[in-house]
Amino acid sequence: MPLLSHIKIVLVETSHPGNIGAVARAMKNMCMTNLCLVSPKTFPCAEATSRASGADDILAKVIIYPTLQEAIADCQLVIGASARSRTINWPELAPRECAEKIIKNTTHDKIAIVFGRENSGLKNHEMDLCHYLLRIPCNKEYSSLNIAAAVQVVCYELFIASTLKKENAVICDDNKTQKATGLQMESFYSHLHQTLTDIGFMHPDKSKSIMRRLRRIYNRIEMDTKEVDILRGIFKMSQDHQRDK
């Protein structure tokens, strides 16, 4: 099912190799093949292969990255799964909305759905790399799904959405400008940070929270490369004026 091949599942610092195997199985059941690991505790591992139960082709193709930033560098849309609320409100998607959004959208060549550690999920600096927070509706008093169970629900919704799309072929948007990749956005944020420092907006003690808020704003837009260029043109002009002083 080529419709789903542009979506990668990224697991961050998974502790139990059995869970990695179970995730591979859950993915293959739903025609997804692209699994990436960020610093897994133990991998490869016999327990992962055993729980994969026939999905070892997916384990064999796994790519391991040292950081989440590197894992999503080629992605234009990054969605972080989280069971808990954040102090900063992230734009939230439920799995069904998320799947519909991904399947309807034809402007993203690469999409990542990121799942955090079994015990503590994703850290805030990892959520900063995400455009959306994905939350699975569930029991408020017992909200932490096993990671493979969470992947199963999300991949199931993607599979359902992709079969629905095939049934009612949707018109393509071929001439849309490419969305910016993770790498392009990191370079955008460095430029923004530098500009704010140059114009004197950035106080060292507040720079972290300011940048987090700005990431939240700009990640929500899912800018295309032309839009990134326009904003960086503005940054450059502000910097030039600063330098001229």
Add this chain to the structure above:
Amino acid sequence: MPLLSHIKIVLVETSHPGNIGAVARAMKNMCMTNLCLVSPKTFPCAEATSRASGADDILAKVIIYPTLQEAIADCQLVIGASARSRTINWPELAPRECAEKIIKNTTHDKIAIVFGRENSGLKNHEMDLCHYLLRIPCNKEYSSLNIAAAVQVVCYELFIASTLKKENAVICDDNKTQKATGLQMESFYSHLHQTLTDIGFMHPDKSKSIMRRLRRIYNRIEMDTKEVDILRGIFKMSQDHQRDK
């Protein structure tokens, strides 16, 4: 969630106690509490408790039956999960249809959803006790979900259907900051326009198309008032530097 308390999950001759624990966890995540086992190979078992990961209250209340017939004796609607086709065509339901049917239906006091053995599923004589066959849509070439993953998908659909019924589908966002009004956004755009003029970015012949592009970018975010304030703070700082020159 009393809406779901009349539904029992029945596992027939489960081999791996870890799966029983994982099923209990998947159920509790989705507000389901009623688990029955038909001749499990090993239960109770430390591995089940460990994989239940906090859902041991469900394991503690498990009822064990010698046969499926006894397990479903009090049920008015029995649905059997199956990954494979049957020579006899059963009336089939997908999980979403199944959930809608169950939640809409108020005439059944007791409903059972039955899952078969890990390797071989339900036997035909057990399917004979079922009103419907429940099949999870998936990869035709790799169609056997882990039993806990299958229970997770089915319970997830039941939970979603029950929240839709309660019309509480959306997670509450009580403490979100107010979205900016049209008036606030117009004032934001005037400020942006003035800032771009001040820093020399705005050429009179291009200002209209630049502003249209920027509106397209910023309208997409649906900013809240706090976010508008942050960005206007940045604009002001750029303007002040310009004036200082």
